[in-house]
Every structure is written in C-alpha cells, then in structure tokens.
Amino acid sequence: MSLFLDVVTSSAVLFIVATGLLTIFGVLKIINFAHGAWLTVGGYCAVATTQTGLSPWLALPVAFVVGGVLGILTERFIVRPLYARPLDAILATWGLGIVIGQLITLIFGRDVQFTPSLIPGTVDVFGTAYSAYRLFALLAAVVLGLGFAFLMEGTRLGLSARAVIMNETLARILGLDTAKIRTVTFMIGTGLAGLAGVLLTPLTSVDPNMGVAWLVGSFMLVMVAGESFGTLAVACLLLGGAQVVVSTYVSPILGGITIAVLAALILRLSPKGFSRA
Amino acid sequence: MNVLMNAKILSVLAATLLAGTAQAADPIKIGVPVGLSGANSVVAPSVVQAAELAVEEINAEGGVLGRPLKLVVADDGSGAVGAQKAFDALVFRDEVDVLISMETSAARNAGLPIVQRGRIPYIYTSFYEGRSCSPFLYVDAWVPEQQVPPVVDYLKAEGAKTYFLIGSDYAFGRGMLDFAESYIKETGGEVVGEEYLPMDGTDWTAIISQLKSSGADALITSTAGGAPNVTLTKQLRGAGVTIPYANLAVDEGTAKSMGADAEGILISASYITGIDSDENKSFLKAMNDKFGGDLRTPNDLSVPQYEGVYLYKEAVEKAGSTDPRAVLKALGEVSFTGPRGTIEMSKQHHAPLTMYLGQVQADGSVKVVESFPNVDPGEQCPDL
Numbered sequence: 255m256s257l258f259l260d261v262v263t264s265s266a267v268l269f270i271v272a273t274g275l276l277t278i279f280g281v282l283k284i285i286n287f288a289h290g291a292w293l294t295v296g297g298y299c300a301v302a303t304t305q306t307g308l309s310p311w312l313a314l315p316v317a318f319v320v321g322g323v324l325g326i327l328t329e330r331f332i333v334r335p336l337y338a339r340p341l342d343a344i345l346a347t348w349g350l351g352i353v354i355g356q357l358i359t360l361i362f363g364r365d366v367q368f369t370p371s372l373i374p375g376t377v378d379v380f381g382t383a384y385s386a387y388r389l390f391a392l393l394a395a396v397v398l399g400l401g402f403a404f405l406m407e408g409t410r411l412g413l414s415a416r417a418v419i420m421n422e423t424l425a426r427i428l429g430l431d432t433a434k435i436r437t438v439t440f441m442i443g444t445g446l447a448g449l450a451g452v453l454l455t456p457l458t459s460v461d462p463n464m465g466v467a468w469l470v471g472s473f474m475l476v477m478v479a480g481e482s483f484g485t486l487a488v489a490c491l492l493l494g495g496a497q498v499v500v501s502t503y504v505s506p507i508l509g510g511i512t513i514a515v516l517a518a519l520i521l522r523l524s525p526k527g528f529s530r531a
Numbered sequence: 532m533n534v535l536m537n538a539k540i541l542s543v544l545a546a547t548l549l550a551g552t553a554q555a556a557d558p559i560k561i562g563v564p565v566g567l568s569g570a571n572s573v574v575a576p577s578v579v580q581a582a583e584l585a586v587e588e589i590n591a592e593g594g595v596l597g598r599p600l601k602l603v604v605a606d607d608g609s610g611a612v613g614a615q616k617a618f619d620a621l622v623f624r625d626e627v628d629v630l631i632s633m634e635t636s637a638a639r640n641a642g643l644p645i646v647q648r649g650r651i652p653y654i655y656t657s658f659y660e661g662r663s664c665s666p667f668l669y670v671d672a673w674v675p676e677q678q679v680p681p682v683v684d685y686l687k688a689e690g691a692k693t694y695f696l697i698g699s700d701y702a703f704g705r706g707m708l709d710f711a712e713s714y715i716k717e718t719g720g721e722v723v724g725e726e727y728l729p730m731d732g733t734d735w736t737a738i739i740s741q742l743k744s745s746g747a748d749a750l751i752t753s754t755a756g757g758a759p760n761v762t763l764t765k766q767l768r769g770a771g772v773t774i775p776y777a778n779l780a781v782d783e784g785t786a787k788s789m790g791a792d793a794e795g796i797l798i799s800a801s802y803i804t805g806i807d808s809d810e811n812k813s814f815l816k817a818m819n820d821k822f823g824g825d826l827r828t829p830n831d832l833s834v835p836q837y838e839g840v841y842l843y844k845e846a847v848e849k850a851g852s853t854d855p856r857a858v859l860k861a862l863g864e865v866s867f868t869g870p871r872g873t874i875e876m877s878k879q880h881h882a883p884l885t886m887y888l889g890q891v892q893a894d895g896s897v898k899v900v901e902s903f904p905n906v907d908p909g910e911q912c913p914d915l
Contacts, residue, residue, distance in 0.1 A: 256740045364572050366757050376771035385769040459761030467733045501737030510729045
C-alpha cells in the first residue's frame, strides 16, 4: 500500500514541477533552462510571505504572480529575439538561471531558509499512516492537470495556443496576435513554476540552488512527454514510479538516475517519446 | 606616473631602512584558507569571526612574544582545486607562519602536500572522518570515535535495540555511518537498514518507507550539511516518523531554525552554545560585543578555530620563537582552556574532548542532555 502511495505521490510531485516547463516547451518550442531558478523564486516567495507573517497559503498566488511578471519581462527582453535560435535560447535561459540564483543569494544569503509545512502530520489511508502533505500534492497535481486541460480545450486562449503549436504562420495570417500568445504562454509557464516552487517547500529546503536539483528530472520528463499534459502525466507515472520501485527494491542511489536512464532509452526507441504528434 | 613610482621607491627604501628597528614588531602571520564560496560558505563566516576575535584579544594583551598576530584569509572554494591555489598563495607568497583553518576534507587533502613542502605547522579545526596524519598537521576537533559513541550509548540506554542508518553518499556521510554501524554491533545492537541518497538527491520517499516498514527503534542520520539535512528531516516529519532520531550532521544553528520539525533531534558535538562555563559565557559575550548584529552564531566549527589560534600562541610562547620545528613539537604539549574546556592536542596530534549530547527543544534551543568528559580520539595516527 505504501509503495502504491509512494508511486502516485512521487509522480504527482514530478508532474507539478514539470508543468511549467512543458507549457513553455509545448507552445514556444523553447526549453526554458531557467526553470530551476523559477522554482527557487517560488520557494523564496514562500519564505518572504511567511516572514511578513502572512498565511503560508498566500504564497501560492504570490508566487504565481511574481513568477508570471518576471516571465513577461524575460520573454520580452531575453527570449523573444531567440525564437528562431532554440539552442541559443537554452544558453540564454541557462545564464538567466545563474543570474537569478546569484540575485537570490545577494538578497537572502546563501543559508538554508525555512518555511512552515502547509499541512503537517499524517492521514490514515487503509491502515497506513501516510504524509498528509503528499496526498495534498496528489490532489494539487490533479487540479493542475484538469485546470490545464480546461484551459487548452475549453478557452479561446487554449484554442489560439493550439493554433500556434500546429502552424504558427497560418495562425498569424488568420489574424491571431501570435506575439501576445507567446508572452501569455511564457507568463503562465513561469507562473506555474513559481507555484510549483511553493508546493515543493514542505518537501525540501529552500536555498539558492533548490530548483536545480529538479531541473534535470523535469527536463527529461518533458522530452519524453512531448507537448501534451496527458502524456506528461503518463511519463511522470511511469518514470516516477520506476524511480520509486528501483529506490525501494534495488538502491536509492540507482533510483536517483532511473528517470534519466529510462528517458534516454525511451527517446532512443521512439524519438518523439510518448507524443504521437 | 613618475611621481607615483618615486613614491613607491621611497617607501620601499624607507621600509628597508626601518626594517632593522621594526623587526621586533613584525606581525606573526596566520593563514586561514577557508571555504568562503561553495559548500562551506554558510559556515565559513562564523569561522573567520572566531579567528578575528582570538587575534584581537591576543593583540590587546600585547601579542605573542611581543609581536602582533595578523590574519591572512584566503578563499579555498570548499574544494581541492581552490585549496591548492589558496594554500600555495598563503605558504609561498604571503609566507605565513602557520595555517589554522576549518575546511572540507577534499580541501585539506589537497593542501597537505603544499604544507609539507612549505614545512610550516597546520592546525586543522574542523571535525572530520579521521586518520589524516602528517608531522605538520594537528587537529583540535572531533573524529567519529568521539562523536558517535555518546549517541549510540544514549539511544541504547533509552532501550533501542535496532537501528536504521540514513546518509548522503559521500566520504564523510559513509565514514560516519560505517563507524556507527561497527560501534552498534560491538555494543550488542542491530542495524536493520542502511541507505544512502546522492548528495544532490531530494526525494527520500522510498528510504523513509523502508525505514517505517523496518520497525527500527532508532534512527541515525549523517547527510551533507544544509539542504539534504533539512529535506530529509522535513520529509521524515511529514511521514510521521517519531522514533528517537540522532542527527550526526546537523549543527545547532540549522536545528534551531528548523523549528518544530527539529524538536527531539539528538545532536552530538564538542561545542554547544549552552555550555555552562565561565570561559564559554565570556567568549559568547566578547563575540556579541565585537560583531553585534553581524554575529554568526558560534558553533562546533568556529569555536575550535578560536581555540586553535590560542593553542598556536601557547606553542609559540613555549617554543620561544615561531621556528616551525620547535612550534610543531610544542603544539602537542601545550593546552588552552577555552569555551569547550581544556584542549590539548596530545594524542597522536589529535585532542581528547568533552562531548555533549544535546536535544533540540520545542522552542529551538538545544538542551545538554548529557556530557561525556575527555572522550579519547582513539588510534588516529599511531606513527606520530
């Protein structure tokens, strides 16, 4: 039972962390290597919110807004000139990640920061005492996934975004303001990364490098998943599940590289990963 | 340009002329290679502060053999490459008389050959995994033989028979837990699980599930300091683990700021701010007066640095000069009574120490549960 819970909650955490990256990659075809830095920004939003004595829950909207606003600026001044040069965009965002990390160090110091747990304690699940927060993370992942499905399938913005994904030139000829769609998408992606940073704080320490550890894993998952949230969920369940199983039955050290190894294998066998597009 | 050059030449001339008279007051240079950047950057400022206080106090009392002490701090980047540069610069460019520093094991190992070439004394002030031996090296901090037994003895007295060990996958983490495992077995306990995560690992889920299903009576962890420590503790508390929990790698400051998550954690150290002695109280007051709002909480890494400077002073005075050979001989014979008690690096270049077992309280303070006087470092360097 606890293995099952470990698998689904670990997958949920991976899903939460990877959504922001997928949003940007899916629509803009840009791999945002500053993703880790945005997670960190989210974590520090939680620190700042609790330091001012506000409810830690308030950090969620705060981080989304802060991440989103910084995202707009980044898209406008750094990413926009690089859409035709995705490799340079990787370099630029990687560099941006380093700059953000250093700025955070300058403001908050190098020390590990602390935030209170959003939901402490355990819940009894079919006779197993299990971390309440991890179950909440599962719920959060489902809400995020469904929310995103609605945004993409049920709204005008989603329709436009899908149009940009399929054929940007045609979308522009049809009168869609593709530049604006790009900005909004980038903003949503970085906002989601900030949000994920807050959701991570009860599970990790908050320090200037907290996001980096999650970057490689989410990058691999997004490569495997391709462009859709459905396939991302499948990738998280499969690869995250494999990580938990290997950690439990073989060795946690091997578990740490499971996602990377499996992702490489999957991409070797099927270069488009799980997406058929 | 010309004026500047002339001024330079003049000052050099003046210095040469004055050299004869100034010799008596030439400062004794203490090199401090320390990790101002990299992994040690969180703790390094407290180490530098402690050294600064010791130097200021000694100079206010007239210095050593009439000469003032002077600190030369160099960043070693917390690693081997940076240490080679820092040691090289300190030993051969700045020509320091002694090195006194708290560093990572990687940095120490990289620096030692340079110290041996420079043939100067090196006082290492960081606790470490043990068995680093050199005629030029003295250590005034603890080794596993001193830190682990108080923890295990205490847990055993509390009724623990089975233990689960969790660590970060690196030399210090594995070294500490390997020693813990053999000590537990020696004293009749049983290790039911021993698991490691890479140093940058963040997801302890599978290990925690194994810990819970193992039914162990007690948990001992030795992760890398800082982030992994906090991450593991948070996830343990989130998973509702309540068995006695000894953490070999957490420092008092980190434990304090972890708040409710840290409550009940056992820590074992040679220095805890709550040590009830006059030396410790006056040390803490002096630190507070000197640094005020910028004070970094004194800790088990910074206090040995403070005492290291004093031990060097004692050794120079006993030797009657800064001659490395004489000082190296004297370092093993002198003693200094500081915040941690009386320190004497008399056992194979290592020091018997009083170890304190502390428990983190609900308000974040660390209460001394038990103290173990004069714990022997064991056979560290039988050839010295």
